[in-house]
Amino acid sequence: MNNSANEPISEKLDLKTKIAYGAGDLGPAITANILIFYLSPFLTDVAGLNPGLAGQTQLVGKVWDAVNDPMVGVMSDKTRSRLGRRYPWILAGAIPFGFFFFLQWIVPKFSNNPDGQQWGLFWYYTFISIAFGWLYTVVNLPYTALTPEMTQDYDERTSLNSYRFAFSIGGSILSVVLVGIIGSMFPEVRQRYLVIGAVCAVLGSLPLFWCVWGTFDRMKAIGLQRPESEQPVSIPIAQQIKIALSNRPFLFVVGIYLCSWLSFQLTAAIIPYFVGSWMRLNSPWAVPSVVLAVQLTAMLVLPLWNAASQRIGKRGVYAAGMVLWIIAQGGLFFLQPGQLTLMYVLAVMSGFGVSVAYLIPWSMLPDVIELDELQTGQRREGIFYSFVTFLQKVSLGIAVAIVLQSLGWAGYVKPTEAVQLPVQPDEVLLAIRLSIGPVPTIALLIGMVLVYFYPITREVHAEIRLKLHERKHNPS
Template identity: 70%
Template sequence: MSDSSSEHSPATPDSEKLKLSTKLAYGAGDVGAAITANIGVFYTAYFLTDVAGIAAGLATWILLIGKVWDAVNDPVVGVLSDRTNSPRWGRRLPWMLYGAIPFGITFFLQWLVPRFSANDSANQWGLFWYYIVISILFNSFYTAVNLPYTALTPELTQDYNERTNLNSYRFAFSIGGSIVSVIVFGIIAALIPNDRIQQYLVMGVVCAILSVLPIYWCIWGTRDRILARAAQNPTFEQPVSLPILQQVRIVLSNRPFLYVVGIYLCSWLAVQVTAAIIPYFVLSWMRLSDAVVAQVILAVQGTALLMLFIWSKLSQRYGKKAVYFMGMSVWIIAQAGLFFLQPGQIAFMYVLAVMAGFGVSTAYLIPWSMLPDVIELDELKTGQRREGIFYSFMVFLQKVSLAVAVALVLKSLEWNQYIRSTPENLAPIQPDSALLAIRIAIGPLPTIALICGLILAYFYPLTREVHADILLKLKERKLKAQ
């Protein structure tokens, strides 16, 4: 399982070491994406069905269309950011600079519940098209900000271990942002206990502001490092000129990249299907309150945050694959256990949530630490750096797969006669068919995905030694070109 031992670790050049201020600024760049994504994945489905009052079938299409568009625009932004060439800001930062404010505004607009007609049926369709349009706009700006941000990792450092450490800062901020979003929502829910429409409106305003400001910290805190490395390595900022279809063929012929995509897909399929179904599971199966939903999410995310730096240190000693196996093994036990959890077993529910946090932490850290290594292999083969296209295709495949999976889970609730809550009945008794669908979505489905991810991780070929050899060859090529 281990992909190296510490005694084989290559020396890290001083130029590849990152300042603490740079790591903190880089990490801050993921706060906005984390807050909006966390609120989205945990609350959007429930908001659409039980707050806005949209039928589950229509809500399924809103989620599916928004996420498919979110996936489709990823390769477009990836290629365009690869081709961007700003002497003042580089390739990635202009996208973040100009996209941040529209990103915040469109996030807020998702949580309004406008009234289009006194006729309930006509109003349903008015809400449907409103959320479709806003979802497309928000996901466009989300991609414009977040995808160039994720592609910054290989431009900040080439060192194998430093990248894992850098990503631990990124995901510490990411999970921290997720936790903040849950706390904010919990406080707002406590202050406005009986008006869910007002709760979501206030949450939208507060979280939009909290999401936009850290993006500018990231821009100003990483700019000097990015431009300095670009000056030392001109290929980092050289626009990629190959036609997009040829780039796609090159990307899909990179076997280690396909393994990384598979590992990432399996991990995040488990994360997002579970996240989407948690409110239904806690409220309908466990028969607990809205406050408990937030507490369960905090138990998972809090544990994941605490484990990030521990996993990062263990990765330096034992390798990325070994750490992934450690976290996933605990997570599989927890995920499978949720299916057998019974109402009243509240303490056991929190234990399983903490155990899941061990694995969720590695799902954040390991695939994103592997991807920059894959990009260097591509550079060795082609002579060009194309971070944007690799990151965009990874996110594209993830979003399409997860959109379909989450939509099917939501559709299964409709097929199994799920009863929406109303202001008069906030916690309706669900039929056995709906309860079984909820339990399957939170237990067996994610467990199968995690097992598939373990199998793919076992065969992942880029060890620390292989990566060191890639960097050595790239360095030799650079010296010959001088």
């Protein structure tokens, strides 16, 4: 790509650029999916933390992101380098990101005293959670902030995000397949998690370099054509936050995203316990097969939702996907042990909704950012994306803490070498079913209401783009 500042670049992206951009979410998706589905049972059943401490250690790491995410977002907005604003962060964080992911699957010995060992493990995993969360932000937030910079076309952004989430869901699927394969090869549970951690650490880091290599020419051309996209932000951080929170469409996107991902992550946190303790399945492929049904469906229907969004709009697509997801989520509460076929049917239905939750909120966010540019005169992708990634992490932390604390209060019985699938008290089973059924369903219903009132349609976005174009070419 040899564009000069005087040669207008197309808002349509070529296939190579879309694929390379999508690859940037492969590594974070692999690591995030493993953590969502397997870190909680690892901490409680392998490391031996009691459920309450296991939930708290993850929540502390996510709360730290309240400082971490906006800080990285603002700093990346202010970065000036020959590589632009975003790439230095991705390149610097890629390898440490993989290394700290691996450290989460080690079980260090701190004390022969059970109480001392509990607290030693708590502080170890809390530190690792904070460090990995920070590194996840360092690589993923600048990456996601590339979306509105790469194209200003309303539908092309949805298409670009469909590539991103094809890789994201593909990474989730790959991680689950790896867990099944490695679980079959390594029957000793602690060794199994170490191998999973090592393999996924490598796979988590490498695609980030592919993303930088494959999109750099596009971003360099944009820097020549639209130099304002690479200008560091001058607004003080406190004022930036205030302006972002006064952006009404942004608050709608935040609410929509939070409702859908709180539902997903709450379900993901409880799935291993639901499949084992309630459905009484104990093979290495039991949990991976359910996750695969959801994620494979989500990936396959992404192109359908992408095409549908161009015909009925983002709000219509979101509503259609949520209806299927709500039916499936509510149905899980009534599912009985032995109803395996119905379990997979509900998992497939959930995949339709999860696909929409990946695609639509993220394709709404660039439109909100351009409204902010119209109001402030500056491009501030970092601060907006930092709020969303912060909420993603905090919703996960809260979901996991709620799930594990409720299991601890209800009297969760840990597996042992002799009894790998103990019978749980009725109170534990009820807590599991409530966490996978009614609670996520309520959040999804709230999200549906928010989408109905979301104000930026295709027509409104076109008007925003027109005003930005007029201001650029006819400055007052």
